[in-house]
Amino acid sequence: MKIKLTFSLCFIFYLLTSCASKYRVIEPEKIKYISKNEDDNVRIEYKYDLLHKKYRKKEEKKDIKLVAFKITNNTERDLMLGRDITIQFSDGKEAQIVDSKRVFEELKQEPGWYLFYLLLTPLNFYTTNSNGESSSSTPIGLILGPGLAAGNLLGASGANKNFEKELMLYDIYGMEIPKGKSKYxxxxxxxxxxxTLNVKVKE
Structure with a gap:
């Protein structure tokens, strides 16, 4: 009986600590950038470590780093990231840019996992009398299971929607950066x- 109770409590604790994560907006134009690099009058400022909780775990698991950029074009011509400007690692190797749609698909939360909360549905709370015998039970799982499942499904879906929206809004790969202007x-x-990231301007 004690083993069953311990297992049940551990299972409930696991589920309760696996709740959906909120998405914290990044807003690249509001970031204080520290890392910088410049080549041929084009400067990049960038920042890693943007995501939190489940999104950050996915980022580490999938080997995809989401990076915020401020790119300033101080040349006398309009330039396009990906055509005229490339991002490189410190060893000179060109960084592989991951399409924003793929970034979303790889790093988003999976709402379907929260259906496991429905496993709590059969849970009952038992009360005992002075003799230690069960006297009544309350089916708390009928509220706890579906409630947690629905809440987390909605939470994860809403967070994913905000994540995708910001990725698409700030997708600058293939975007033209006018001379004398900055893009985030x-x-x-x-x-x-x-x-470490470097910028390289093609001749």
């Missing part, structure tokens, strides 16, 4: 570490 954006880079 988010780029997914295929990497298993937080490597």
């Amino acid at each position: 954006g988010l780029l997914g880079i295929k990497s298993d570490s937080y490597e």
Whole structure:
């Protein structure tokens, strides 16, 4: 009986600590950038470590780093990221940019997992009398299971929607950066570490 109770409590604790994560908006234009690099009058400022909780775990698991950028074009011509400008690692190797749609698909939360909360539905709370015998039971699982499942499904779906919206809004790959102007954006880079990034302007 004690083993069953302990298992049940551990299972409930696991589910309750696996709740859906909220998505914290990044807003690249409001970031205080520290890392910088410049080449041929084009400057990049960038920042890693943008995601939190479940999104961050996915980022580490999938070896995709989401990076915020401020790119300033101080040349006398309009430039396009991906055509005229490339992002490189410190060893000179060009960074593999991951399409924003793929970044979303790889790093989003999976709402379907929260249906496991329905396993709590049969849960009953038992009360005992002075003799230690069960006297009554309350089917708390009927409220707890569906309630947690629905709440987390909605929470994860809403967070994913905000995540996708910001990725698309700040997708700057293939975007033209006018001369004398700066653009802010988010780029997914295929990497298993937080490597130093450099900018390279093609001749």
